[in-house]
Amino acid sequence: MNSSMRASLFITCYNDTLFPETGRAVVRLLERLGVQVEFRPAQTCCGQMHANTGFRGEAFSQAKRFIKLYVDTEAVVIPSSSCVAMIRDQYPGLVSELGNASLQQDFDALLPRVFELSEFLIDKLRVEDVGAYFPHRVTYHASCHGLRALHLGDRPLRLLKRVRGLELANLENLDRCCGFGGTFSVKNAEVSSAMLTTKLQDVMATRAEFCTALDNSCLMHLGGALHREFAAMRTIHMAEILASTETTVAEARA
Secondary structure (H helix, E strand, O other), rough: OOOOOEEEEEOOOHHHHHHHHHHHEEEHHHHHHEEEEOOOOOOOOOOOOHOOOHHHHHHHHHHHHEEEEEEEEOOEEEEEHHHHHHOOOOOOOHHHHHHOOOHHHHHHHHHEEEHHHHHHHHOOOOOOOOEEOOOOEEEEEEHHHHHHOOOOHHHHHHHHHHOOOOEEOOOOOOOOOOOOOOOOOHHHHHHHHHHHHHHHHHHHHHHOOEEEEOOOHHHHHHHHHHHOOOOOEEEEHHHEEEEOOOOHHHHHOO
């Protein structure tokens, strides 16, 4: 379909450390769509946690590393709204502050080629039906970065609605934060827990088998709460749903 398209996968340190299946799912999905996927092992963190906690020197370092590593790529695909938001919202200020004209030029050229996964599928590949099969009742949680920073809109829902066998359960108060917020959940644990409790009520009310999102950070937060409630519902990154086919479902059941 898109055999001439090349994409470099930036898997994020969070996914690489805790949820490696997300990266594998992205590769399976994109290769099935005819995209040539490459992985640059020198990649590290986008620098968001450093920037958000005042470690500006480290944030500068990570931004420079990212730009230099991907400057010659056709497209960079990132299965994490928060990391894409970091690059779009905070990199411009970091790069400008460094005052390096060459780095600024490289960043300006690279930025339009950085995509969150659902953006890449719909805006770049122009595809909504990715050939997925996932015979389960699923609800979708919109992460704050995807909703408010990237303005993903209905892209994720359009992709889910085209998955064969999937029953989409609408989540009430879709714009409500789950309470994770990275270091927010550590610095403001009580507030975070209260927000999570409220969000969990809406999630559980859907009676879905799976809760999906485009950020594993939110899913980890929600998954922990579901586990503590002994709930049958599980969390799953959307990439794993979109990568699923009749063959993979049959293999999982065997």
